[in-house]
Amino acid sequence: MLFNEKVKKTIEKIYRKVEVINNPTCYLYFLDDIREKVNKIEKEAPKNLKLYYAMKANPNENIIKFLKSNEYVRGIEIASEGELRKALKYYEPKDIIYTGPGKTQYELETVINKGIRLINVESLVEALRIQKTAHKNNCSKVDILLRINTDYYVDDVEENMAGCSSKMGIDECQIYDVINMIKGLDKINIKGIHVFSASGVMEYEKLTKYNQYVFDLVNKLQKQCDINIEIIDFGGGIGIDYSGANLQFDIVKYFDTLNNQIKDYNFENKEMILESGKYLVGECGFYTAEIIDIKDTKNYKHIVAAGGLNHMRKPAATGVKNPLYIINRNASPLYPNQPIVSAETVDIGGPLCFSEDKLSWDDYIEFAEIGDIVVLSQSGAYCYSASVLEMLSHMYPEEFIIEGEYNEI
Template identity: 30%
Template structure:
C-alpha cells in the first residue's frame, strides 16, 4: 500500500487556505488507488478474478478508476445495480446480499447481471417464479453459510453460526431439487463470505482451503460439476496498527500454490473485495477548532465528526491520523494525551481516544488515513444538519 502523504498534505493545505471556514474534507488519491489495485489484480493466479464490492464506496471517480482494472462489480441492491449500470453499461455484475425484492431480482434480469448470489431457499423460489415469465436462463451461485474448522473470529463474522446470511447446508438438497426442476436456473457453483476484517493471510488461506474442500465434497455427494467458486471479500485493514497490514504478497503466492496443489486451475475463483481495495486511497481531513481540558483530560474539538466519518465509532477504534501544522499562532498543547472529537452533541462523536501527541494547536489539520471505504457512505450525515465535507480527488495524470 502506498501513502503519498506529502501530496495529500499539500492539497489539504490548499483547501484550508481557500476556505472561509475551518476545513473539513475527504481526499481521495486516485493515483494511489490505481497502483494499489493494479498490484493486487496482477498478482492473482491466472484462474482468479477480482470484483469490487461497490458498497464499500461507490463514488463515481473511484468506480471509474476501478472499471477495467477489476473484473467487474459486486452489487447488493437495486440502487447499486442502477448506479453502476448508468456509468458502465457493459461491466460484469454480480448481485448478492440479503433481502432482495422481486423488483430488484427483475431489474437484475433486465440489466443482464452475470450472476445472482442466492441467499435462501425462499429467494431461490421467487427467482424461479420470475424466470417462468420470460425465456432467459439465469446463472446463479448459492451463498452458503458454512462452519469450517478454520473460521477465524474477526470483529465482523457473517457465518459459521446463526446469522441472516447464506443458506444452511441442511437446505442444500432442497435447493438442488428446485434447481433441477427449473432449467432456467443455472447453478454455476457456490459463494462464501463468512468474515470481514481478516488481517491474517495464513488464516485466510486456510479458510479458502476449507471452501475448496467443501466444494469438492458437494460435487461428489450431489454429482455436480461446478465451474466457479466465489470466496467473497473480507480482507481487512489494520486500523489499530497501520504498519501491520494483511500480507497480500504471501497470500497471493500461497493461493497460487494451493490452487496448484489441489489441481484447481480450471475452476474460476472470484473475489469480491471492498475495504481492502479502496480504504487506503481515502483520507478524512479535520481542522482543530478548540483545545480544552475537562476533568483532567485534553480534547481537540475539530470541524466535522462522525456524521462524516463514522468508521472509528462503528469499529470501536482510535483512528490513525497525522498532524499537519496549520495556521500559526493558535493555542497549543505539548506532550499530552488527547481525544479527538467532532462537532456533534454526543460523547460518541470521537475519532481517536486518549492518544499521545507531541504538539497540537488550534488551526492544525488532522489527516485521518485509511478512510476510503465504509466511511463517508456509512455516516449519519443528517444528524445536526452540519454541511457535508468537501470532497477532493488527487490525480497525477491530470497534472501531467
C-alpha cells in the same frame, strides 16, 4: 498509503480552496494507491482469478470510473438497486454481480430484466422469487451463485461473515437439500458458490486454510449433488492495518498458496472471484477536519473538530481507531493563553451534541491548537458512505480525487 509529506502538502493546498475554507472538512482519495493495489493483485493472482470491485466499500463515482478504466478489473459487485443504477453508468450488465441478504421483489425484477451476470442467492425463498419473476417476465434462465454459510469459522478477524449464526447465506448443513430443490427449477442455473468468510483478515494463512476447506466442500457438493461448480466466489476479506504500523496482508504468499491449491485440486478450469473492497480502496483515503475548539474540562482535554461521527462514523461504530495525524497551521490565537494540546492524552470529537460523537479517543498528541487539521488515514473504505451524513444537517464533507500531483487551488 502512509501519511507523508506529499499527503500533507496536498491537504494544505486543498484547505486554501474556498469551499473547504467555508466547510473545513474533507475526504481525499489518492487514485495512485488504488492502481498499486490492482497491479499487485494482477501480478500475483492465479490466472483463473477474476477481480471485482465491491462498490459498498466506496461508491464515489470517480473511484468506480477509475476502476472501470483498468482492464484487469473484471467487474463490479453491487448490493442494492441504487448501486445497480450507479454501476450501469460505467459497467455493462454482464460485468455485474448482485449480492446481499435482503433483496426486494422490485430489486430482483430489475436485475433480472437487466440481465446482469450473476445473482447471489442467499435463501430458498430468494431462489423461488427469482424463479417466479423469470417466468412472469418471460426471461431465459437466471445464472446464480449460492451463498453458503460454511461451518468453518475464521478466528480473530474484524468481522465474521460465515461459520456462525448469520443472516447471510444458507447454512452448510442445508445446502445439499436446497441445491436439490433448486435443480428442479427450470429458470435457475446454478453457476457456482459464494463463500465469503470474514472481513478485515490480515494473516494470509487464515484465508489459505479456509480456501482448503472450501475446495473440499466443492468436491463434496459436486459429487453428492451431481452438479458442476464453475465459479467459486470468495467475496472480499483482505484487510488493511489500522494500527499505524503499516502492516500488510502478504498478498504474494497468499496467491502463491492459492495457485498451488488450485493445481492440487485440478481447479484450473474453475473461475475464482475476489470481490475486494477494503483492500482495494481502504488505504487510498484520508478524512480531515479543522480543529474548531479545544476544551480543558475537569482535568481532561477535548479537541472539537469541524466534522465527527456525521462524516466519519467508522471509529466510533467499530471501536477501531484510524491512525491519527495533526497538521499544524500556526493560526493566531483569539486570546492569550487559549487552550492548546501539548504532550498529553486527549479525545477528539466532532460538532454533534452527543458524547458518542468521537473521531478518536485516548490519543497522545505532541502538539495541537485551534486551526490545525486532524487527519485520519485508512479512510477510503466504509467511511464516507457508512456515516450519518444527515445528522444535525451539517454540511457534507467534500470528496477530492487526487491523481499524481495535486496542483489546482
